[in-house]
Every structure is written in structure tokens, then in C-alpha cells.
Amino acid sequence: MNSLPQGTGALFADPSANRAREAFAAKPRALCDKLTTVADAVARLVRDGDYLAIGGFGANRLPTAVVHEVLRQGKQDLSFAGHTATHDFQILCAGNLTGRGRTLAKVDVAYVVGLEARGLSPHARRVIESGEVECVEWSNYTLAVRLKAAAMGLPFLPARSLLGTDTFRHSAAKVIVCPFTGEKLVALPALYPDVSAIHVHEADRYGNCRIRGTTVADIELARASKRLIITCERLIPNDEIRRDPTRTVIPFLCVDAVCEVHYGSYPGNMPYEYFSDEDHLRRWLTVEKDLDAYKRFLEEHVYGVKDFAEYLQRCGGLPRMQQLRQREFLLDRGR
């Protein structure tokens, strides 16, 4: 049994189910009003040294306002779940090597640095290649399974990927044997993030949430997180939630703050709402090449604006959002 392989990577979060239960035991349970601003939510709920996770997939259904606010408030030494992180990871990297301390300290990598077909982020590469961020390797599914283990209140779950690779070797996973069939499996330690942010279509002020389209790993993430910030496109009455409880995918029990942020996934895609702003994302990737130009860009778009609404204004405001809405519904293609 002792000869079974195990990864050499570090664990950045405690997988103990018993200790997680203690944290969840202290969470308020009543239906109470959690509506607040992003600034307040981040100030209260994101702490230096926290393990942070962000919902959505890549730049889709991204809680961008929260990620900007983490930068603006200068949060330091975060651990991060790099689960198909694209633009979110790119934004967080802006808090490293730009003269504002070190936002990111540790990253569980499934997918970072890249923005899918759009290419690699020069600054994210700079940050990781500098060695100042400790990385441990996973895959999209195994990192999702780690969140699922936590969502189930367990210390680990098995899966069948990762095996036999350097990704496994640089993970913190272990090979185990099924006690019933003898089949080899990879054991994945539960990941209970200290704090997470998820952007949803609709939420009531208690935190009951609806998502349209793919849920990616957010149903698991919401349940796994010790603290959870929800941003929503639209605040809706509790009465509307109760009219059709089948549509609720995240219950209020998981949620600590609710913030209404229109166009909250910009410049990412929000399914059934607006498409991604590819021009803006391309500009971001381009400007990163030169560190000084990037710092000016960040000043202009993140540090020097008071909130997300002002950022949207600088990116073209409502007329731009209108274009992106047309693109989402293919109305720009003559439909």
C-alpha cells in the first residue's frame, strides 16, 4: 500500500471535513438581507492570505467587479483556484510585480496564464515565470472534483484522471485502490475555499440564485466555500424565487453577500445577456506587453476608478453593452 504513487505538491487549503464543519456551523442560516456593495462585500469577506476561488468558466459568467475590487483594496498573499481561470487570473496577476505588493502567493493550476484561443497573457506569464507564485498542478475536472468533495462535506473524492502524468506528480493527489474492485483511482483532497465570488443571472436579497446556461463548477463552488459573494445581473423579489423553486441552483444558506452588478461579467460573456468584448480583451493582452503601459492602463481602468460602473463607462458604457447584447443574440448577423 505504501508504494502507491503520490504527488509532491503542497496543499494550500485544509481538506479536513471536521474543521470545515466547524466553519459552516458558525455560518448564519436565517433568511436575512445580504444586499450590499461590492466594496463592502470585498472589504468584509476577503482577507489577506485567504484562499480565493472565482466562478464561471474562462471569461464567461465572470464576477469581474469582485476581482477588480480585490485589486483596488490591495488584498495580499492570496491563494487561488486556477480552474479555467482566464481573464480573472489575468486581472489578479495585475496585483503582482506592479509595485503594489503581491496579490497572488499560491495557485492551484488547472488552467491559468492563457485566455483560450485569444493567446497567453504576457503579464501572467511574467508573474508565474518570476517564481514568486507557488504553483501546484491539477486539471479542470480534478480541481472541480476537489470542490465537489468539499460541497459534499468530505475530505476527499476519487476520480480516474491525472494518473501516470507529471501533472499528477506536481499535484497533491494520491493514488488509492478501490476497496471493492481493486481499481486504481486518484484521491483528490477536498478544497474548501475561504472565500469565493460567483456571478449569476438573478438572485434575491437572501442569496437564492438562478443561473441560465452551463453552471460549470459553480453549484459545487457555492457549497464548498466558507464565505461566498454573489454578484447578479438582476436582483429579483423573493416571491419570484418562491414561484419556481426548481430554478434555484444556489440556496441562501451558502451566501454571505449579494451585490447587484449589471453587466457584471463584462468584458466576459454572460449567456442570454451579452457577448464578450473581444476588442477590450485583445487590448488588455496587447497593453500587458509593456509593463509601464500596463500600469497606466490599470490605473485608468481599475485603480483609478471608484467602482465597476465607472469601469464600464470607460469601456464604452451602455452603447457598447447594447452592441454586445446584439452580438449575444446574433442580431448583428441579420437575425
Added chain:
Amino acid sequence: MNSLPQGTGALFADPSANRAREAFAAKPRALCDKLTTVADAVARLVRDGDYLAIGGFGANRLPTAVVHEVLRQGKQDLSFAGHTATHDFQILCAGNLTGRGRTLAKVDVAYVVGLEARGLSPHARRVIESGEVECVEWSNYTLAVRLKAAAMGLPFLPARSLLGTDTFRHSAAKVIVCPFTGEKLVALPALYPDVSAIHVHEADRYGNCRIRGTTVADIELARASKRLIITCERLIPNDEIRRDPTRTVIPFLCVDAVCEVHYGSYPGNMPYEYFSDEDHLRRWLTVEKDLDAYKRFLEEHVYGVKDFAEYLQRCGGLPRMQQLRQREFLLDRGR
């Protein structure tokens, strides 16, 4: 490690993930027309000696037509997942000790024999107390976890209940230790049923399904099953499925037959459609007390009718269904 406790119960289904993959590999994947009759579906897909599982919870969202048809076709020696089985188990027990061979041979028990607050089924007690059915004990959650393990394509999953009890001792579970935290867990062998039946609100002819209200363990069950029969209140066009893919909870990939059965959960409750027929359920419980009377009742309601529609007719037909619909929407209470 060898001193960790393990249950003494038998495994009625093979938990091997590798062998389950072989079965799933042979399943057709294309979007093809699966619409058929319940009689055809049961004749083709339920085989003597199969491990059978039934969706819903108790008498709620029950695929009653399939369960009746299993009796009518005289299927023999089934293993059964007794996962909050109430009226479905009661019906299946009618195939034992009534001169028609032995429908049930083995039962994984989480909840059987009872009909919740309505009391115990005299005939189900008769069947189990006779000793002709081999039982192994579980709980509602651990049996659901066994289905979840199968739905995930794994040979086992851990959980934190069952431990320390006779329920564990009479299960086929094993105690394991978390490889990361040392926390003790119960390892639950995956349950891949040979065939299952689930009643849903809406399905298209390929088998894409929508459920309103609680899904109980049916999302897991659909994915865990090697063969799956769907009965639906309403067949809907594939176009309607594609209009809102967020609402699909069972994809066509899992499904082998689709049968449109109006009032298909009768005498059980179908959320947002019709309430349970408590009078009929009470009558069933009462008539079971006398075995001869019960045989006549079964002849009249199951064996002697050609299909489920005729059963509904004998139970009061559309006027009765109309009353139950009013009861579901509380319209009988002056709303």
C-alpha cells in the same frame, strides 16, 4: 488497515467502473427516436434477474405504469434498489407469494415495506418476513451515494453516515480512512442498475427530460443505469428542449425508451400536476390484509387490465384525475 470494520451484506450488482464502461460503450449515442409503449419498453429492456431501480421518492413522481407492466409481464428474480420505495415496492411485492413465481429476489433496503405516514404494507411485510427475499441494509443517502458513484463512473464513493450501526453491519459497505486527513469514512460501492424507470414532467422523443420540483436521486439514477425507461406526463418537441437547455436534467444519452403516460405517477403525487390519491392508496393497504382479496384486487387493477390507461379508468378516470389536480393546486381549499 485490516482491522477496519466492514459490512457483511452481499453486493447485488457489480461495482466495477471498468465493466460499467464496457456496458456504456455499447449504448447508442445518436439522437434517435425512442418513443414507444410501456409494454414494449418493459419487454425489451427489463430482463429476468435484472437489478431494477425506480425513480421518484415514495409515491411521488413514480413511474407506476412501468412497475405495473413488470408485474403483468411476469418478470422474475429481480434485484431492487429500495431507495425510499413505498408504493413501487408494494406493487412489486405483489409478484411474490401470489402464485406468480417470484418477482423480487434481492433488495437493497433503505426504506421499504412502509408507505410513510400511511402505515406498513401487510403484503410487503409478508414477503420480507417469509425470508424469500434476500435483504441488505443501507440508508436513503448512502443508497443515493451508491448511485452517484455510478453516475460519476467510479467504483465507490465515501460518505460520513452509516458508521457504528447495525445498518452498516448488514450493508456491504467498508470503513476506510481518508488518505489526507485520517478521518474515518464509509466507502460505498457504486450501484449500476441494469435497468431503471423514471417518471418526468416533459421529455422529447430522444429522451431529453425536464423535471419540476425535487429531483430526489433521479439525476444520479438516470446516469447510473445501464438501461433507462422514461415515462413522461407530456411529450414535447425537441425544439422546445433546445429553446431552454438549462431545464434539461436528463440528457438523451442516458435514455433507451420514452413513453408518454398521462397521469403516470397515479396514485402518487406529481408535483405541479396532481396530488396523490390517498383513498386508493388506503384501499390498497386495506385489501392486502387478506391474501385472497388482494389477489382479486390485483386481477382487477393490474393483471386483468391491458394497460395503465385502463387502470386509470378503473380508478375513476378523468373525473378523479380532475379532483386530484384541484387538490394539488389547493383549489379544493377555496383558493
Added chain:
Amino acid sequence: MHYNPMELMICCAARLLEDGKTAAVGTGVPCAAAMLAQRTCAPHLVILFEAGGVAPQLPTMPISVGDSRTFYRGVMATSMCDIMETCQRGLIDYTFLGGAQIDAHGNLNSTMIGRDYARPDVRLPGSGGANDLASLCWRILVVTIHDRRRFVERLDFLTTPGYLSGPGAREAAGLPPGTGPYRVITDLAVIGYHEQTKRMEVLSLHPGVGLEKVREATGFELHVREPLAVTEPPTEAELRILREEVDPHRYCIGR
């Protein structure tokens, strides 16, 4: 104001539920108790049903733990795994259970009566969700009629864990620390558990009930917490709400 034993038991159970907490309930008495608590001492009590209903606005008493009442105007209609895993994460404070037999440590039998598992004298339903809820929720409440057939020295089958064999046994078995039996409410008394022994300890006797009567109805040795209190009878307000709003058809409280 006159009341029957069932009404008293429901009122006692309701009073144990703290405001702003969560409770996984079933049908019948537990549900009535939770509904009464929401209308009296615990307006922000959140109730959940194991089949998937979260925080319904119950229009009537459900007949089944999974019927449509259990998520009527709820905030979420989800799955059994989701509910049970919410318990497993430590988010559910109370659960209500019953059984055919209970022992001094609060262990429950709902599986069988008899000596031979393969040929039981009486086959009962089995665990259902009880084993899970008793393993995973923080505090277990039991509401039951009090007699020697039920309160036994030795269970025919230990379906659902109380304190198992005593102090430390739950943790040794691997159950989540800090969980376990909390109160037993019977038609004779309100019973807790002794801090050291984890055996039942009578906390209060219902009005008109003597300790001897409780001892006679119990098949094992009971601790008694001194000074032994008398259970507060139901208030008029409690009875009115219970009879008019919670159980107007008297499904639970009887006729």
C-alpha cells in the same frame, strides 16, 4: 385550557427549536413542531425535507417527505444528495427522528423486531434517511410515545446512531464530532442526556406525571437531573396556533 398528550409533545418539541437555525424534518409530529415553532418562538427557523425541499411555506401538513407540499413556495427544490450533503457539511442544526425502539444512549431501531435478521418477526421500513440525518445533523430530537416496548435495554437492531455504546463512541466510529442526541420528548417527560455517561436523563416531568410512572415505562436505568422540573404546559397561544393554523384537520393532534 385542556390539551392532549400529543399537543403537549408538539409544543415541547417546538420550544426546543432556536430561532434562525435549520431543521431537517419529516412528516407528522416533527413537521407540526417546526411549523408551530415558526409561528411562535422561531420565526426564522429554516426547515428542509430530505427529498429536496428547502424553506417551503407549507400550506398544509405534507403526507410524504417528498410530496409537493414539501417545496410549496420553497426557496429551492433540489435533490436528496444536496440536502444530505448540506447536513454533511454541518449546516443543519436539528433533526427529528422516531423509531420502534430506543435505548438509553438514544440509538434507534426502525428496521426489524425479532432475533433473526433473515426472518424477522416484524419487518419495519429500515433506516430511510434517519441514519444519515442522525449521523450528520448537529442535534437529534426524538418524539415518541413512552412505554417499555419502545424504551428498551437492548435494541433488536441498531438502525440509527444515538451515542452508540456511550461517550466517545460516535467519534471513534468516524461520525462527525460534536453531533448526537439532544432531547427525547415523550408523552410523560422531556429527557436529555447525561454529560458524562451519554445516557438518558429526565429533565422535566409533564404535569401530573410522577417519576415512578416514567421509570415503569422505561426498560433501562434513567438518570434524573436535580432539581427535576415540571414541563411548562402549552400556552393558549400555542394551542390556538397549533389547532387553527398548523393542524386544522387534526392529522397529528388527533380528534
Added chain:
Amino acid sequence: MHYNPMELMICCAARLLEDGKTAAVGTGVPCAAAMLAQRTCAPHLVILFEAGGVAPQLPTMPISVGDSRTFYRGVMATSMCDIMETCQRGLIDYTFLGGAQIDAHGNLNSTMIGRDYARPDVRLPGSGGANDLASLCWRILVVTIHDRRRFVERLDFLTTPGYLSGPGAREAAGLPPGTGPYRVITDLAVIGYHEQTKRMEVLSLHPGVGLEKVREATGFELHVREPLAVTEPPTEAELRILREEVDPHRYCIGR
């Protein structure tokens, strides 16, 4: 009819997809190949995206594996775990992958270039879903440009499993039996794997390409299946559909 190497690669990839099967695809070339296959040889091919899209009617090429196009008029929009577990259950026949480096056994590197993991020369995104898809789907297809920088004797990092160290290695590691690399489609050739050695074996050379050119572009020894075929060039119908319906904006096939 004239065609470019990318068009040829997409056509070759499309032809490998059997009708009535399932394929987990990403953006770009794999998606174009699957869309082309649906319009030619495999009208009943079902495509899935790892972020949760099932059987969409793609109106345009997606930009992201999780954008709204990936479930546009799909039959289900679900979760990543649901898709990956559908793979894990053995229901997904094909997956398409790429990488910065590939070795003779079809193992892929998309994590880093360099010798020191802690201080890479070039940090790449990591596995993403590639390791999972390559572990869990039945057949792995790789579409890639063919040069010595990519086709290497030794990967800097083995991100995603091909046949690992050779015959039996996947099974020994615990990966599901019967899975593994199937074809590599490059701008020079179509490559399979040798039955015994599980090393790459050239199956066909693209029109105008000699075996020497392929060997020069490859950093390891290649098997050659005799008689060595010439890749069937794209048909007019394939090219028309690819250019007009699949990729009218020429995102993949270039200008």
C-alpha cells in the same frame, strides 16, 4: 481545387469521426472538424463541450469552450462535472487535443517549457481539461503543426497522458482500459499508433509530402505502415461547406 494545410487538416480530422458517436471538442480546429463532420460523414455526431454544453446547433465558432455558443440550442446546458463524468462513465468516443509538445507515445505537454518547474522558461496554461479528456474518452485525436519543436523525444512536462511509457502503461497507472491515442493529424501526414509498441506510425502522407520531410520534422523515430498511403485531399464539397458554413469568417482556416 486549391486548399491550404489547415483546411486539409480539418478535413482529415472530420473524416475520422464516425456517425452516431460522441466527441468532446474545444474551440478552433477541433470544433471546425466536428462541425464539418456533422455536415458530411457524420450527421448524427454528438458534440459536447467540457464547460457543460451538450449537442448545440452551433451558430458560429465559439471563442471559448464555455461561451454561450457552446450550448446554443443545445439539448442540455449542464456542469463541467456532468460532462467529465459522462466521459468517465465511458460514453464519449472522441476527444480532440493539442499541446506545445508531443512525444512518440502521444503524451502531450501544455504546462511549461524549461527544465525547472518552479522557474519555467515559458509558462503555459496547464492541463485545462486535456488530462481529463485524454484519460476518460475512448479515443484521443491530436491536430497539430508538425515540426521538431513540437514532436520531441522527451517532453519538458508530461501534462496529458498518451500511451505514457508504452504498452500497458495506461492500465498500470489506473487509467480506464481500452482508452488512448488514436490519430495525430498534422500539416504533413496522418499518423496512428503501432499496435505493439504504441509509438507513432505514419499512415498516410499528405499530397506532395515525402517521408523524409516528415522524419526531419520529427524528433523521434517513426514507424511507417506499409504500404504508405497518400492522404485523400479535401473534396470540393468538403471545402465548400468548410468555407461557407463552418468557418465563413476564416477564424481557423485563415485568409
